Amino acid sequence: MPTPIRPKKKKAKIFLFLLLLIIAGGAAFQYYRSKNPEKFIEEERVVVLERFQAERPLMGTLFSITVYAETAEKAQSAMTEAFTRAATINQVASDYLPDSELTRFNGTAAEEWFVASDDFLTMVAYGLELADLTNGAYDPTLGTLTHLWRRTKEAGQLPSTPTLDEARAMAGWEKVEADLKENRIRKTVDGLRLDLGGLAKGYAVDAMLEVFRARGLPHALVVAGGDVRCGLAPPNKEGWTVGLKDYNNELNEVMTLEDCAVSTSGDVQQFVEIDGRRYSHIVDPSTGLGVTDSLMATVVAKNGLMSDPLATAACIDPRFFTELSAATDIHSRILSKDQQQISPKFPSVVPLNTQKPESE
Numbered sequence: 168m169p170t171p172i173r174p175k176k177k178k179a180k181i182f183l184f185l186l187l188l189i190i191a192g193g194a195a196f197q198y199y200r201s202k203n204p205e206k207f208i209e210e211e212r213v214v215v216l217e218r219f220q221a222e223r224p225l226m227g228t229l230f231s232i233t234v235y236a237e238t239a240e241k242a243q244s245a246m247t248e249a250f251t252r253a254a255t256i257n258q259v260a261s262d263y264l265p266d267s268e269l270t271r272f273n274g275t276a277a278e279e280w281f282v283a284s285d286d287f288l289t290m291v292a293y294g295l296e297l298a299d300l301t302n303g304a305y306d307p308t309l310g311t312l313t314h315l316w317r318r319t320k321e322a323g324q325l326p327s328t329p330t331l332d333e334a335r336a337m338a339g340w341e342k343v344e345a346d347l348k349e350n351r352i353r354k355t356v357d358g359l360r361l362d363l364g365g366l367a368k369g370y371a372v373d374a375m376l377e378v379f380r381a382r383g384l385p386h387a388l389v390v391a392g393g394d395v396r397c398g399l400a401p402p403n404k405e406g407w408t409v410g411l412k413d414y415n416n417e418l419n420e421v422m423t424l425e426d427c428a429v430s431t432s433g434d435v436q437q438f439v440e441i442d443g444r445r446y447s448h449i450v451d452p453s454t455g456l457g458v459t460d461s462l463m464a465t466v467v468a469k470n471g472l473m474s475d476p477l478a479t480a481a482c483i484d485p486r487f488f489t490e491l492s493a494a495t496d497i498h499s500r501i502l503s504k505d506q507q508q509i510s511p512k513f514p515s516v517v518p519l520n521t522q523k524p525e526s527e
Contacts, residue, residue: 216386216402221246226257226368228392234379235386235402245382249375249389256374259286260367262310262360272352273310273360280351288350290363290370290472291343297366297476298340301487303452304480310360311337312455320439320448325456335455369430369475372396393431393478396471400425411516414463414502422514428471432478433463449482458482463502467514473497 219242222231230253236242259268268287275281283291294307311334319326326334337358345352372389376396379387387398388407400406406425410418422429434447439457446457464481468474474497481488481501485508488499498510 217242218401219243219246221250223250225250225253226261226371226391227263228368230371230375231390232375233388234384236384241382241384245379245384248382249378252374252378253371253391256286256367256371259284260290260363260370262314262362262364269361269363275354277354277357277359280346280349280353282349282351285350286370286374288345288347288352290366291352291361292345292347293472294361294363294366294476295340295343295345297480301477301480301484303340304484304487305365305476306338306340306452307361307363307365308338308340308343308359309450309452310362311358312450312452313362313364314360315455316448316450316457319441319456320446323439323441325441331455335452338452365479366472366476368392368394369428369471369473372428372471394471394475395429397424397427397429410519411465411500412463414504416463419519420516421519422467422516424467424514427467427469428474429465429467430471430474430478431463431465432482434458434461434482447482449479451483461504465500467498469496 214237216235216237217239218233218235219239220231220233221243222229224230230250232246232249234242234245236245257267258264261267262269262273264270268284272281272283272287291307294305298306298308315326315330315334337356337360339356339359342355342359343352343361344355368391372391372394373396375389376387376398379385379398385399386401389396395409397407397409406423409422409424409429411420411422412418412431413420432449434445434449434457437448439446439448444459445461446459447461449458450456451458460482462482462485464478464485466474466478466481468477477497477499481499485501488497488501488508488510491497491499491510498513499508500510500513501508
């Protein structure tokens with residue numbers, strides 16, 4: 168009868184001994200190396216990032232960029248591409264340009280499908296979704312009303328009731344359909360006009376930051392008026408120092424933030440007085456006129472496409488933000504002359520004299 172084959176204990180012991188010898192030898196080598204570092208100098212490439220800045224007027228405001236890069240050439244090339252990206256979005260979303268994609272859509276008839284670019288479809292679809300979520304506090308279909316309000320501010324005289332009622336009848340987010348599969352949108356009533364002014368800058372700063380990320384430059388900050396998009400923190404810092412204005416439009420406080428967006432909206436700077444009453448540049452969908460409650464709203468969210476329109480919504484209906492769960496990662500501070508409403512997890516705010524802001 169053949170003898171069964173069994174593991175040889177001697178070979179197993181030898182293998183275990185060799186394994187322990189390797190581990191012990193590695194530990195001894197590391198100890199010797201730590202005591203004699205000069206004998207084991209490795210060639211390591213030390214990357215030193217420098218700070219670069221640029222600014223350019225776009226979308227009716229000033230866009231500014233701060234980015235950390237190895238060389239001026241890398242920084243300048245990326246900043247040029249980022250500004251070009253923002254200019255492309257402006258060509259899509261501006262209602263001041265006669266040949267913009269938005270203007271061309273606004274000229275279409277009811278029930279006529281309009282083939283949209285990815286940028287346009289993204290902004291419109293998100294705007295419609297947000298209008299539904301906020302019950303119209305933010306509504307991208309107020310274009311007819313906003314155009315009427317611009318003329319009202321210039322004339323210094325309120326529109327007649329019939330004119331106002333007619334413009335209001337042409338608004339309503341439920342009157343626009345977006346077909347995401349076919350990249351097309353249409354309106355169901357004639358005269359409806361979209362206005363993307365409440366989210367286009369937020370979308371643009373997101374897109375600009377993405378340019379830097381794609382080029383391996385994640386330490387960047389983009390500011391467009393009241394919209395700020397923060398990338399990863401500057402080297403050796405906890406975050407970007409973002410200035411925060413109070414109700415009187417004075418810069419007295421700062422926040423330290425990273426990888427998020429901040430948008431501020433209100434009537435502190437943009438308002439008009441008609442017949443002794445103060446009206447904001449922000450149109451109230453319920454009246455068709457500028458908001459009369461003087462507010463300053465700041466929203467912090469994961470990106471500008473969220474924070475920008477939500478800052479507008481906060482000026483229309485501050486109560487909406489009292490119902491938001493902290494789990495949404497959307498945090499707000501809404502100030503009036505005598506009151507303030509601050510989300511529980513709104514970022515920590517410190518006096519300006521302790522830190523110099525990198526954005527205002």
